[in-house]
Amino acid sequence: xxxxxxxxxxxxxxxxxxxxxxxxxxxxxxxxxxxxxxxxxxxxxxxxxxxxxxxxxxxxxxxxxxxxxxxxxxxxxxxxxxxxxxxxxxxxxxxxxxxxxxxxxxxxxxxxxxxxxxxxxxxxxxxxxxxxxxxxxxxxxxxxxxxxxxxxxxxxxxxxxxxxxxxxxxxxxxxxxxxxxxxxxxxxxxxxxxxxxxxxxxxxxxxxxxxxxxxxxxxxxxxxxxxxxxxxxxxxxxxxxxxxxxxxxxxxxxxxxxxxxxxxxxxxxxxxxxxxxxxxxxxxxxxxxxxxxxxxxxxxxxxxxxxxxxxxxxxxxxx
Ligand SMILES: Cc1cc2nc3c(=O)[nH]c(=O)nc-3n(C[C@H](O)[C@H](O)[C@H](O)COP(=O)(O)OP(=O)(O)OC[C@H]3O[C@@H](n4cnc5c(N)ncnc54)[C@H](O)[C@@H]3O)c2cc1C
Numbered sequence: 001x002x003x004x005x006x007x008x009x010x011x012x013x014x015x016x017x018x019x020x021x022x023x024x025x026x027x028x029x030x031x032x033x034x035x036x037x038x039x040x041x042x043x044x045x046x047x048x049x050x051x052x053x054x055x056x057x058x059x060x061x062x063x064x065x066x067x068x069x070x071x072x073x074x075x076x077x078x079x080x081x082x083x084x085x086x087x088x089x090x091x092x093x094x095x096x097x098x099x100x101x102x103x104x105x106x107x108x109x110x111x112x113x114x115x116x117x118x119x120x121x122x123x124x125x126x127x128x129x130x131x132x133x134x135x136x137x138x139x140x141x142x143x144x145x146x147x148x149x150x151x152x153x154x155x156x157x158x159x160x161x162x163x164x165x166x167x168x169x170x171x172x173x174x175x176x177x178x179x180x181x182x183x184x185x186x187x188x189x190x191x192x193x194x195x196x197x198x199x200x201x202x203x204x205x206x207x208x209x210x211x212x213x214x215x216x217x218x219x220x221x222x223x224x225x226x227x228x229x230x231x232x233x234x235x236x237x238x239x240x241x242x243x244x245x246x247x248x249x250x251x252x253x254x255x256x257x258x259x260x261x262x263x264x265x266x267x268x269x270x271x272x273x274x275x276x277x278x279x280x281x282x283x284x285x286x287x288x289x290x291x292x293x294x295x296x297x298x299x300x301x302x303x304x305x306x307x308x309x310x311x312x313x314x315x316x317x318x319x
Pocket of ligand 1: 008034110142292
């Protein structure tokens with residue numbers, strides 16, 4: 001099948017553009033390398049708990065997040081940890097899943113190669129069972145460094161080098177996240193409820209994740225490192241997890257020295273440090289190729305949704 005648009009990346013930006021294009025009667029296919037949707041809006045189930053180890057809550061940061069909160073209000077609850085914050089008690093990926101409803105999605109499809117023939121963009125995936133995908137327009141709704149890796153698979157041309165040059169200006173900060181569980185009674189001993197402020201050079205901030213759940217049976221926390229700490233432990237992040245946990249225990253007190261369970265997650269592309277300052281990047285190829293994502297405009301959910309919307313507007317304006 002030849003789709004009107006193929007969108008690589010089912011984060012907020014990719015989901016927003018796919019919804020928009022499909023609602024205008026065009027055919028869209030969404031591809032994501034992960035098992036689920038949401039990208040950095042991510043929820044993990046661990047030992048009977050659910051933790052949002054990426055974006056912790058939604059806030060009305062502008063018109064797009066305001067609209068999202070209104071549209072999915074049935075899934076969201078105000079989160080007492082921060083005024084104006086909303087979270088999904090069943091995990092924030094519920095919002096991404098709701099956005100993906102009705103869309104054609106290939107998950108576990110890591111796009112490794114793109115090329116352009118006279119009629120269409122052709123996408124190849126890493127797995128043997130990933131079918132080649134053909135589309136008249138291609139949107140890369142993925143972090144700029146990952147988009148560059150795909151653009152690098154195109155034959156050299158002025159259009160290819162121009163778009164790679166534009167995207168190369170974007171730098172991302174990494175983040176090391178530690179998810180940790182304790183008996184529920186330990187919540188009384190937390191130095192701060194809801195939001196946790198780190199001190200020093202290792203732990204930057206954290207969230208009492210279980211305070212977002214309806215009937216938590218344990219205390220679960222997401223602890224996020226500073227970018228410099230994540231950078232330093234990029235190649236040995238298992239050690240980084242232990243150091244970050246020890247830093248948390250040193251800050252929170254001995255009541256937190258015996259967690260029930262611990263798991264780490266490394267965000268290689270967590271927060272754009274140098275956003276581009278433009279809503280969407282348009283390549284000068286014979287067929288439309290656009291790049292979008294939070295990194296175009298900022299480092300927030302609002303930036304991701306706004307960029308996805310701008311990519312959709314651009315494509316729809318082409319007729
Ligand atoms: C720890 C953490 C905390 C955060 N806290 C906040 C916050 O408090 N407030 C806020 O507004 N924002 C926060 N953010 C940022 C927010 O989550 C992002 O700005 C937003 O989710 C980015 O959406 P996106 O669609 O641009 O990119 P992503 O969510 O990164 O989506 C990109 C998608 O592309 C997929 N992909 C990449 N390469 C390929 C490929 N080759 N083939 C197929 N699929 C591919 C990925 O699997 C991913 O699903 C946080 C992020 C993190 C990590």
